Amino acid sequence: MKIAPAEVDFSDPTAPASPAYGDVYHSRAGALAQARHVFLGGNGLPGRWQGRQRFVVLETGFGLGNNFLATWDAWRQDPARCERLVFVSVEKHPLRPDDLARAHAASPLPELAQQLVDRWPPLTAGLHTLGFEDGRVELLLGLGDARELLRQLVLQADAIYLDGFSPKLNPELWDEWLLKSLARHAVPGTTIATWSINRPMRRALASLGFEVGLAPGFASKPEMTTARFAPRHLPQRPAGREPLARDAKQALIIGAGLAGAACALSLAREGVACTVVDALGAPAQASSGNPAGLFHGTLNPDDGPHARFNRAAALATQAMLRDLCLPQQPGLLRLETRLAIDAMAGVPGYVEPLSAEAASARAGATLPHPAWFYPGGGAVDPAAYVRAMLQASGATLRLQTRVAALRRDGDGWTLLDASGAPIASALLVVLAGGHAQLPLLGELANDLTVQRGQLTHLAQAPWCPGHPIAGDGYAIADGQGGAWCGATTQDGDLDPTLRAADQIENLTRYARLAGLHGVPDAPLAGRVAWRLISPDRLPLIGGLPAPDAPLADQLRLQPRAHGLVVCTGFASRGITWAALAGRLVAALALGAPRPLEADLVDAVDPLRFTLRRQRRPTR
Known part of the structure; x- marks a missing residue:
């Protein structure tokens, strides 16, 4: 690193x-x-x-x-x-x-x-x-x-x-x-x-x-x-490296959350006029509508693809938030074991190792472990982030418009509603929604897991961390004497109601982070949302196979469907990943230099799981 x-x-x-x-x-x-x-x-x-x-x-x-x-x-x-x-x-x-x-x-x-x-x-x-x-x-x-x-x-x-x-x-x-x-x-x-x-x-x-x-x-x-x-x-240029929509001047983006807003902004900066389509009545109403969220990089000893991608994404987010002048809680503490801290050195401006004592001083509580401090990380209101990106993009919003299907029309695509009537057409379509758009992904949806998450709000918190803090759970001060903490994880659970058992789980983690004796008592309050998660915990960003094209043995050789880009599977890292994902979508669509190394572009390619299955020996 x-x-x-x-x-x-x-x-x-x-x-x-x-x-x-x-x-x-x-x-x-x-x-x-x-x-x-x-x-x-x-x-x-x-x-x-x-x-x-x-x-x-x-x-x-x-x-x-x-x-x-x-x-x-x-x-x-x-x-x-x-x-x-x-x-x-x-x-x-x-x-x-x-x-x-x-x-x-x-x-x-x-x-x-x-x-x-x-x-x-x-x-x-x-x-x-x-x-x-x-x-x-x-x-x-x-x-x-x-x-x-x-x-x-x-x-x-x-x-x-x-x-x-x-x-x-x-x-x-x-x-x-x-x-x-x-x-x-x-x-x-x-x-x-x-x-x-x-x-x-x-x-x-x-x-x-x-x-x-x-x-x-x-x-x-x-x-x-x-x-x-x-x-x-x-x-010969590899088929998988060809621009997906080199001549596009307009784009339709399905999803008005973090992914969709970031794609709209990056495409707008490339001169593409964007229309963002969403089934809900306002932007950032689904997973991107949580009241606060963390962003930061990650570390591992071999600096593998996850660490490299998350580092690039966190630095891109830091730059984006600065450019948008968006309010945030700067600096993030990530609790680690002593072994993890000792195994790696920090980098000034990106991540610094702190002893338990130094981390406790920053957090305003007696922390049980040392921490990595990410000075460029922190917490931000994801809905405000979405609104700022959409405003900067100049995108047109088409809300309360559910897309049921896509139809190939000549060189472009048409969005269809549930009755089969056309909604809009463009040379470039970006699928940037969450779990609600799974039917549009075809077989790709089989590689994704819908995960329920509940976070908890303490209106009167016994501890408001001096910096956003993560470890076994997370805690973020709300700026009004309260705190958000969480979050639970339940695969395949579509229950939208707040549950007392989940709140106790969140408050138990909060108490451990704060070093409290006993779990605080609080009325049931919080929010439920759903994450879309891939098996390797990286997003899906890239093109889909060209019609009737056999699967190539390398991702870079795979012909792609013209004018169609996927940007989804953001798990619990939507704030961290959005800015970089938007840049990558614009580069893939228009043929601009990729903002990531080739192996990291492959690491988030939507077809990676299909290719891995094909490579497995048959018995």
Whole structure:
């Protein structure tokens, strides 16, 4: 999970250096001037992005971030700019927040540099999405080894910035193996620019299908390399990686809860007009209607798919709540055993280990265990979150409209009511409801469990935690002297009534969290809702099989039904997962760079259980 940060030598303010690599981060003639000449000029920018809906830049070596800032500034200054600029960069040794601020203390682009510093993520492995300009400029920052991350990216680049320390000092960032990984993201017309004229690099690019040439260099370098992808034979793009609705300008989203609202916002930022359809009379009336809910990441020793997905999702939620200016209770305590705390180290800005004493001080109670403290986690009103996302999306709401079936109509889909009458049609439909939409999922519904949950409200609570707290149950202060606690779990139970036995179970957990002697007495009060849970406790996000297409042996090879995306199975983590899920839905539908590594995209693919069943040996 942890990333080794860069050590930067600032002794020469004109050229910060890396002691580890024995090289400077940029020319002494100026970082922005170098970026504009080599990387923008060498890739024909800004001219090549003009009139485009989306333009994708892929960079090796984020460094101090000056190439990104120069590109963002050029986009800002260009009245004919593309609608969306996506800048994807990988960095093995990112700067610590203080060093990044120091590197840009005298930046000629102070406003942009400060925004970058303000949004700088915790130094955890994987992809981080940083949004600017109301989402029209996106930095997809991959922290980790480029040799691993480049093979995990799912994108098509329009321009490539080949940067990094000198090939003699950092050969792994320039060799043929890495260049092959870069070429996988190129399409005919993709350009490359770099300040280096390293001959092995140029030969490798030529062998990979690039037309390679030289151009006037910057400052003391007489020449630089430029290239254009023009292969003789085009590799076939995996069927499962094709956009599900590349040309969609309108979308119908079924479900006005967390999933649906997040999908509407992400699609709207891509220029898609959304209509959100729900059977109930207002948004966030089902599972998303609970009065309070937690969001936070998770940890495990091997940093497996669950930990990585939940970390990415929690950080995306943190950014989304900040952008929406939504009130929240910041910081979350997650109680753990001593063994779990000792086995892993924290990461500043993401998660910190606390002793039982330190956790107790934050919670305002004597806690029996140490805790992980998630400073970017916390609690929020999920209904308020839904409303804020829907308002920001500009989506049209069609409430009290139950969708009974879908019908394929030409290139699009039509929603039908119970009588078979059409409700609305669009090229793109997103199934983002909860358990009520199970009939629309077909065989996929067999992989999901409906789980009842009851939470309890204490109007006069003997203990209101200083931070939202989770462990064996959870507790959240309501801000008025009371607390919410819970929650029960009963599979397949559709009873909507509050039950005294469930309240006692919730209050017993609350008492253990607070260290109380005895269970508090309180009138029956709370709420019942239902979770939709998959067998591996991850959501279902992605496309469904194309009609009559046999199941492929790999998810990325599976042809998908055009114009149909599933986004469901949020279990009890709707607040944590919604923002990232919405981004992934938009990327899958429209062909934008995926906000997750390829193996995590597969980990939430709706067809994963079907594929696993097919792989089981028959007896």
